[in-house]
Amino acid sequence: DHRRIFCWIDSFDPHEPWDPPAVFDTYTDPDYKGKRLIMPRGEPVQQWATPAEVRHIRGLYAGEAASVDHWLGRLFQTLQDHGYYDDSVIVVTADHGHPLADHDKFLKGGSRMYGELLHVPFMIRLPGGRGARRTPAIVQFHDLLPTLLDLAGLGNETSAMHGRSFLPVLKGETDTHRQAIITGYHESPTRCIRDHAWSYLQRPAGEPDELYNLLDDPRERVNLIDQHPDEARRLAACFGRVFRRKDAQVAVKGIQGKYELASGSVA
Known part of the structure; x- marks a missing residue:
C-alpha cells in the first residue's frame, strides 16, 4: 500500500568469527594448510600468525x-519488486572499519585509531x-540523523542535535562539511583528530604521540611527530576547544540509570 516505512537491518557480518558460507569462500588459497583461524586475536600478528595465515x-x-554484498542485493531487489526502491533513501554503513593487520594488528581498539578503523x-x-x-x-555519525530528518522535510527539528545535516553534500552543492573529526575509544585514553591533511593521535597514558601526513602517507606508516611539532600543537588545541564547550557534557537517563557523556566535533 506504499505507506512510509523505516527499516533498520543489522547484518552483523562481516563480524567475527569469519566463517563465510562456502559459496562465498573464494578469496582464500585453496591449497592453504595452516590453522583454522576464524577468530583473529588482538595481539601483534607476529606473535601468533604466519604471513600465510594472515x-x-x-x-x-x-x-x-x-556474502553481505549478495544479500544486500537481494534486499534491494525486493524493494524494487514491491515498488519502494525508487522513492527510498538507502544508507549502507558500519559502526567502525576493521584493521586487517594493516598496522600489525587485527580487531578494533584504542591502539588502532588509523584510517582502516576510522574511515x-x-x-x-x-x-x-x-x-x-x-x-x-x-562527516561523522551524529550528522546522519539530522541529514535523514532534513531529507524527510523535518530539518527544523534538528536544532538541539550535536550533528549537522550534510544534505548539501548529497545534492552535490558542496564538498565541504566539517574541518575535522575527533574520535576515541571507550577503553583507552588515546584520542585522535583527523582533517583532510593530517591525523594526530594523542596518547596521554605515556606512549609516544603520532602524527601522519595523510596526503603523502595515506596508509599512515611514517610518524612525523618530531618533524612537525607545530602541526601537532595546532591539532591538539582543537581537543581543548571541543571539551571546554558548555554542551560537551550531557546527562542521559535510561533503563540502567544515569550516564555522563562527552562528545563533540570541529565545525
Missing part, C-alpha cells in the same frame, strides 16, 4: 563481505538515484 584470515573476511563504509542512495559520486567531505 592472508588466509583476510580472505575469510573478504568472503564475509561478499567507515558509507554509501547513500537518494530517491530517484542521481548517479554515483564520491565526496571528500568530512
